[in-house]
Amino acid sequence: MRKQSAFILIVLVTILLISGTVWYFVVQQDADGAKVLEIAKAQKGSVAVQLQSTGIIQAQVGAIVKTGTRATGVIERMLVRVGDRVEKGILIAKIDDREQRANYVAQEAALRQAQAQLENVNKTYPIQIDQAQATLDGSLAQRRFTYLTWQRRIALVATGVLEQSSLDEAYQDYVVAATQAKSNKDALRLLEENYITDVINAVEAVVSAQAELDNASIQISYTEIYAPIDGLVSQVTAQEGETVVAGLQVANLITILDPTRLEMLIYVDETDVGTVTRGMPVNFTVDAYPSVIFRGSVSKIYPEAVIQDNIVYYQALVPLKPKTAIQLRPQMTTQCSIITKEIDSVLVVPNNAIKWVDGKQYVYIVDENNRATPVSPEFGTMGANNTEVLSGINNGDLVATRLILPSNQSKE
Known part of the structure; x- marks a missing residue:
């Protein structure tokens, strides 16, 4: 009996305590008004109107370079792996170049042969021209001698000293000498023309051989692949021992990304794009660093729309500073806040201090x-965290941010 009486007494005390608690929170609150749980101060501050959207990190134009080769052959050495940091100009891969070097040696021989031919032309023709000039000079002297002989015999025949046959013989000698002089002159002119032609052909042959040698050197250079930019190796599509066949398109072997040259594309709804202009500040976060707020500004808005899930978006471009870009990765999704309006030095209260009661x-x-x-x-501009107060509250007033309203007041 005593145990049963004690149990009944405990139950009665518990009921009285619960009733007292309910009476305090219902009856007492109805009598005394709202119960304040947290407060804040109305003070001077700033209000920022923000447009919430999503974006994506991507590489700038030229920040990703796919490096390949125009040479065909076996990969002799692959000097980098994915994730390696490389500097512009360092050797990152080497292709077997024996075929290209053999061609280079052949072109060197062809160039030496062309140079020798040019040297031979310049050496032999002047000698031949000198000889032809000497022959011409001799024939010209012979022609003059026979001419003078012919003239003297004309006078001697006229006086009867010599016979007509002697005059005819002298004339015949003159004609032969004149013909020979003309022939030697034509031979000299032809030799000089041939000299010019052969020199031109020999020079062109040297130039052509040099060009072929230069091309062979270029073909060798294709077998050595150098990093085109500073950055990180993001892809390696071939390994040592594999054969690369260069066709109409260059075979891409190594992709290099410059992690400092990134940008963000923000997808702005067509209903909000009119409020976004160039130069507006942007705050954004990524899932990889949820507690870090990154910053940038809108540089341009693309004119062409993008349709996703039957919703029209316009892309706002936000370049990233190298210090910011180095912490991010391409294709990361961002949660963005575009600050479309910001006012400073106004009286503000926290947004959670504004309560709706009976629709007001x-x-x-x-x-x-x-x-x-x-x-x-009277409120002014409402921002993401604070709201501007135009009148009705003084600077320094304490306002309730969390409170329990009396039960006789309806709330929205």
Whole structure:
């Protein structure tokens, strides 16, 4: 019996405690008003109107370079792996170049042969021209001699000293000498023309051989692949021992990414794009660093729309500073806040201090006795965290950010 009486007594005390607690939170709150849980101060501050959207990190134009080769052959050495940091100009891969070097040696021989031919032309023709000039000079002298002989015999025949046959013989000698002189002159002119032609052909042969040698050197250079930019190796598509066949398109072997040259594309809804202009600040986060806020600014808005899930978006471009870009990766999804309007040095209250009661906005001002009095101030610009107060609240007033309203007041 005593145990049963004690149990009944405990139950009665528990019921009385619960009833007292309910009476305090219902009856007492109805009598005393709202119960303040947290407060904040109305003070001067800034209000930022933000447009929420999503974006994606991507590499800038030229930040990703796919490096390949125009040479055909077996990969002799692959000097990098994915994730390696490389500097512009260092050797990153080597292709077997024996075929290219054999061709280079053959072109060197062809060049030497062409040079020798040019040297031979310049050496032999001047000698031949000198000889032809000497022959011409001799024939010209012979022609003059026979001419003078012919003239003298004309006078001698006229006086009867010589016979007509002697005159005829002298004339015949002159004609033969004149013909020979003309022939030697034509031979000299032809030799000089041939000299010019052969020199031109020999020079062109040397130039052509040099060009072929230069091309052979270029073909050798294709077998050595150098890093075109500073960055990180993001892809390696072939390994040592594999054969690369160069066709109409260059075979891509190694992709290099410059991690400092990234940008962000923000997808702005067509209903909001009119509020976004160039130069607006942007704050954004990524899932990899949820507690870090990155910053940038809009540099341009692309004119062409992008349709995703039957929704029209316009892309706003935000270049990233190298210090910011180095922490991010291409294709990361971002949660963005575009600050479309920002005002400073105005009286503000936290957004959670504004309460809706019976369809109206109120702010509860807290006095020194922790009693909350509702007021209906005039609000200005509402931002993401704060709201501008135009009138109805003074600088320094304490306002309730969390409170329990009396049960006889309806709330929205």
